[in-house]
Amino acid sequence: MTIASITPAHVASIIAQDGGNGWNRDERHWSEVLRQVEMGRRVTLIATHEGQVVGYGSLLWRSSSPASPLPAFPRCMILRLMHITASGALRPA
Secondary structure: OEEEEOOHHHHHHHHHOOOOOOOOOOHHHHHHHHHHHHOOOEEEEEEEEOOEEEEEEEEEOOOOOOOOOOOOOOEEEEEEEEEEOOOOOEEEO
């Protein structure tokens, strides 16, 4: 398994996976994530196994939620993983 910062090359693999409930397959969402990464507003890491995305997580440096009690503090936005079976098959976690 490899962990790396997100790049535009990861987006197609993320969208192709059926990671189950909560797995975001919306291309517009990932375009916004990449924009925020470029601006330094977010860090998003991607986990890959044998060339396929099996997980992702994001840290937003400043909360964008108006309801946040501490908007100046980082907020963990997303953490999604897929299960890798003993045979190497992927399935939603």
